[in-house]
Amino acid sequence: MTLEFKLRNQTEAGGRRAQLVLPHQTVETPVFMPVGTAGTVKAVPQDVLETLGAQIILGNTYHLYLRPGHEAIRRMGGLHRFISWPRAMLTDSGGFQVFSLSALRKVSDEGVRFRSHLDGSSHFFTPEHSMDVQIALGADIAMAFDECTEYPAERSRAEESLRLTMAWARRSLDHFRAHREEVVWHEELGGKTQSLFGIVQGGMYGDLRRESAERLVEIDFDGYAIGGLSVGEPREATLEMISEVLPLLPKDKPRYVMGVGYPDEIEQYARMGVDMMDCVLPTRAARHGLLFTSEGRLNIKGKKFAEDQGPPDPECNCMVCRRYTRAYLRHLMHSGEALSGTLNSIHNLAYYLEIMQRVRASLEPAPEVPSQAGSA
Amino acid sequence: MTLEFKLRNQTEAGGRRAQLVLPHQTVETPVFMPVGTAGTVKAVPQDVLETLGAQIILGNTYHLYLRPGHEAIRRMGGLHRFISWPRAMLTDSGGFQVFSLSALRKVSDEGVRFRSHLDGSSHFFTPEHSMDVQIALGADIAMAFDECTEYPAERSRAEESLRLTMAWARRSLDHFRAHREEVVWHEELGGKTQSLFGIVQGGMYGDLRRESAERLVEIDFDGYAIGGLSVGEPREATLEMISEVLPLLPKDKPRYVMGVGYPDEIEQYARMGVDMMDCVLPTRAARHGLLFTSEGRLNIKGKKFAEDQGPPDPECNCMVCRRYTRAYLRHLMHSGEALSGTLNSIHNLAYYLEIMQRVRASLEPAPEVPSQAGSA
Numbered sequence: 001m002t003l004e005f006k007l008r009n010q011t012e013a014g015g016r017r018a019q020l021v022l023p024h025q026t027v028e029t030p031v032f033m034p035v036g037t038a039g040t041v042k043a044v045p046q047d048v049l050e051t052l053g054a055q056i057i058l059g060n061t062y063h064l065y066l067r068p069g070h071e072a073i074r075r076m077g078g079l080h081r082f083i084s085w086p087r088a089m090l091t092d093s094g095g096f097q098v099f100s101l102s103a104l105r106k107v108s109d110e111g112v113r114f115r116s117h118l119d120g121s122s123h124f125f126t127p128e129h130s131m132d133v134q135i136a137l138g139a140d141i142a143m144a145f146d147e148c149t150e151y152p153a154e155r156s157r158a159e160e161s162l163r164l165t166m167a168w169a170r171r172s173l174d175h176f177r178a179h180r181e182e183v184v185w186h187e188e189l190g191g192k193t194q195s196l197f198g199i200v201q202g203g204m205y206g207d208l209r210r211e212s213a214e215r216l217v218e219i220d221f222d223g224y225a226i227g228g229l230s231v232g233e234p235r236e237a238t239l240e241m242i243s244e245v246l247p248l249l250p251k252d253k254p255r256y257v258m259g260v261g262y263p264d265e266i267e268q269y270a271r272m273g274v275d276m277m278d279c280v281l282p283t284r285a286a287r288h289g290l291l292f293t294s295e296g297r298l299n300i301k302g303k304k305f306a307e308d309q310g311p312p313d314p315e316c317n318c319m320v321c322r323r324y325t326r327a328y329l330r331h332l333m334h335s336g337e338a339l340s341g342t343l344n345s346i347h348n349l350a351y352y353l354e355i356m357q358r359v360r361a362s363l364e365p366a367p368e369v370p371s372q373a374g375s376a
Numbered sequence: 377m378t379l380e381f382k383l384r385n386q387t388e389a390g391g392r393r394a395q396l397v398l399p400h401q402t403v404e405t406p407v408f409m410p411v412g413t414a415g416t417v418k419a420v421p422q423d424v425l426e427t428l429g430a431q432i433i434l435g436n437t438y439h440l441y442l443r444p445g446h447e448a449i450r451r452m453g454g455l456h457r458f459i460s461w462p463r464a465m466l467t468d469s470g471g472f473q474v475f476s477l478s479a480l481r482k483v484s485d486e487g488v489r490f491r492s493h494l495d496g497s498s499h500f501f502t503p504e505h506s507m508d509v510q511i512a513l514g515a516d517i518a519m520a521f522d523e524c525t526e527y528p529a530e531r532s533r534a535e536e537s538l539r540l541t542m543a544w545a546r547r548s549l550d551h552f553r554a555h556r557e558e559v560v561w562h563e564e565l566g567g568k569t570q571s572l573f574g575i576v577q578g579g580m581y582g583d584l585r586r587e588s589a590e591r592l593v594e595i596d597f598d599g600y601a602i603g604g605l606s607v608g609e610p611r612e613a614t615l616e617m618i619s620e621v622l623p624l625l626p627k628d629k630p631r632y633v634m635g636v637g638y639p640d641e642i643e644q645y646a647r648m649g650v651d652m653m654d655c656v657l658p659t660r661a662a663r664h665g666l667l668f669t670s671e672g673r674l675n676i677k678g679k680k681f682a683e684d685q686g687p688p689d690p691e692c693n694c695m696v697c698r699r700y701t702r703a704y705l706r707h708l709m710h711s712g713e714a715l716s717g718t719l720n721s722i723h724n725l726a727y728y729l730e731i732m733q734r735v736r737a738s739l740e741p742a743p744e745v746p747s748q749a750g751s752a
Contacts, residue, residue: 039707043714046699068682068707076685076703084699306444309452323422323460327452331415331444338419338717 003195003222005254009365014273017363022140023192025088027055030270032356033278038063039083042283043341056088058278062097070136078138078184089139093130096148127171138183144172146199151231158203165201195222204237206244213248223254230259246273263292270359282352286344289333292351305330318350379571379598381630385741390649393739398516399568401464403431406646408732409654414439415459418659419717432464434654438473446512454514454560465515469506472524503547514559520548522575527607534579541577571598580613582620589624599630606635622649639668646735658728662720665709668727681706694726
């Protein structure tokens with residue numbers, strides 16, 4: 001068993017404090033995973049991510065497949081070695097970007113033909129191919145190839161999309177099981193392998209979501225993700241879909257909600273029993289000058305910060321808040337300086353990671369009362 | 377006396393090992409000064425500069441005057457505090473950028489009227505105004521307002537330009553002396569003040585350069601810079617102008633060659649007796665993928681590095697060379713990732729600063745032979 005999920009505590013509200021034992025890192029959950037799209041969490045050096053306490057980061061299969069190519073990455077020892085990241089990694093299936101970034105998509109039961117957004121070249125992704133690419137990349141966790149249902153979607157469209165995702169889930173797992181031992185670090189790490197998570201889809205239809213969850217659990221994945229959320233739906237819908245699905249997922253396996261969310265969302269979902277989340281929001285917002293702080297969202301471009309010598313967030317102890325002022329961050333943003341994206345991203349990631357640190361602390365099991373007996 | 381220059385050793389070739397005692401930092405010379413144009417050494421966080429051993433960095437008066445404005449910076453406690461840089465700083469006079477970046481310049485004996493390259497707004501810089509701006513910024517070292525003679529320049533043009541620079545040098549120093557105690561950290565640092573350096577001009581005419589140096593020494597500045605080099609002239613001309621000027625400068629004051637150069641140049645000039653140099657080359661080249669290494673210049677974009685798992689420079693011990701591969705840096709560059717500029721810049725600055733570290737070590741005075749007498 002490559003993936004071990006050690007449940008240490010569960011609250012009445014469902015929140016779980018656990019450890020996810022992966023080949024490259026034991027991850028304390030609930031965990032927020034910064035997104036390292038093309039093999040870099042945009043503008044943030046790896047040693048800073050370590051200092052911030054990032055335990056696991058994402059890589060995007062679509063981007064890395066197109067550039068520099070999964071075979072090149074395999075030849076260089078896999079994604080961990082290529083980007084010099086010794087802790088845990090997760091790759092998505094490529095599906096989301098194929099559907100959101102590429103051009104001229106043609107979907108069939110077999111897979112998706114699409115053109116690269118970089119050079120227009122033609123590619124064909126199947127569940128089997130996604131597995132091959134993800135095994136070449138060699139993240140600790142790979143994701144089943146799915147179709148992310150758009151929002152809004154008619155029921156018939158959501159049903160058809162779900163049918164495809166379920167068929168692809170089965171094929172993903174079959175191919176993954178047959179080839180999981182080909183991962184480049186298999187021997188180096190004493191025979192460990194990657195894990196594969198299935199993805200619950202079903203649009204905003206509770207019954208389709210439940211059906212999707214039940215069928216995936218039957219197939220038996222190493223963990224379960226809820227996909228197709230944060231695609232434009234109202235927040236109540238997101239919450240409702242998560243609430244529908246969580247009770248159906250096995251307690252002894254990790255649960256991952258993909259692509260969420262705002263700071264209060266990740267806290268809320270973690271307290272409901274979601275173990276893993278990822279989102280580009282902290283880094284993308286940072287590059288646009290939006291900081292998440294204990295005082296709320298702060299648009300650092302604002303005129304009112306021109307001579308504000310306070311730290312970005314007075315409650316934050318990150319390396320940016322300890323050293324720099326709002327006035328300086330505003331100046332960097334206004335001047336189009338690269339350091340702006342770096343410093344803003346570091347703070348936002350620190351803010352997200354600190355939230356999860358706090359949630360984990362609050363989910364710890366109650367300390368045992370020391371027994372009187374057994375003293376030496 | 378605010379600036380103290382402690383000459384510890386001088387070689388036969390002229391190379392000097394000294395300490396430049398400035399209000400914010402005692403700088404070991406010869407020193408290379410990274411350029412922090414708009415209050416940031418592009419793409420490199422301040423803590424990384426500290427780790428790299430940067431002792432003094434530059435700020436560009438023209439850029440900071442236009443944005444965020446020198447008065448705003450003064451109100452925020454000066455440039456050191458504004459950018460959170462506790463070590464030494466130097467500001468140029470603004471002259472170079474007025475002449476190279478702005479539009480519609482109109483030069484008179486009084487000063488230069490120009491339009492901002494940012495918004496077309498009209499501004500008038502005089503020697504007195506440059507001093508006021510630099511005192512507001514509050515770097516440890518300010519520079520006299522000069523006209524950087526373009527290359528090539530007819531002799532008559534170089535003469536006229538020099539006449540202006542010499543008149544402006546006098547006015548710069550007079551105004552600076554009258555107002556140097558207005559610097560924002562004057563009291564906080566026990567009555568210390570900024571220092572002002574004069575700038576030798578004269579184009580590529582040795583006799584004009586000598587005349588310029590002699591007249592500046594007569595005026596009596598805290599230190600002397602050689603400007604108007606690295607403006608497109610052949611390298612022998614640069615060397616010749618430096619050689620003409622150095623012997624005329626007082627031995628007990630620092631000598632600064634502005635805007636140079638390639639790695640072998642900064643070493644060569646340091647060994648001739650130049651104490652300070654600055655250049656945008658390491659950071660600007662880095663952003664274009666050009667790395668300086670012990671194996672020569674390396675264009676990291678090259679196809680041949682696609683799967684090169686060696687460090688950028690096998691001889692370098694910087695944080696980039698210890699962690700990342702050429703293949704990864706190439707990938708970042710090809711993918712247009714912000715981390716590319718950051719990592720490339722860190723390595724190039726490390727390379728430059730390491731050269732000066734090595735030069736300083738080689739210029740140390742010979743260890744004294746311990747005397748037999750006086751043992752306990």
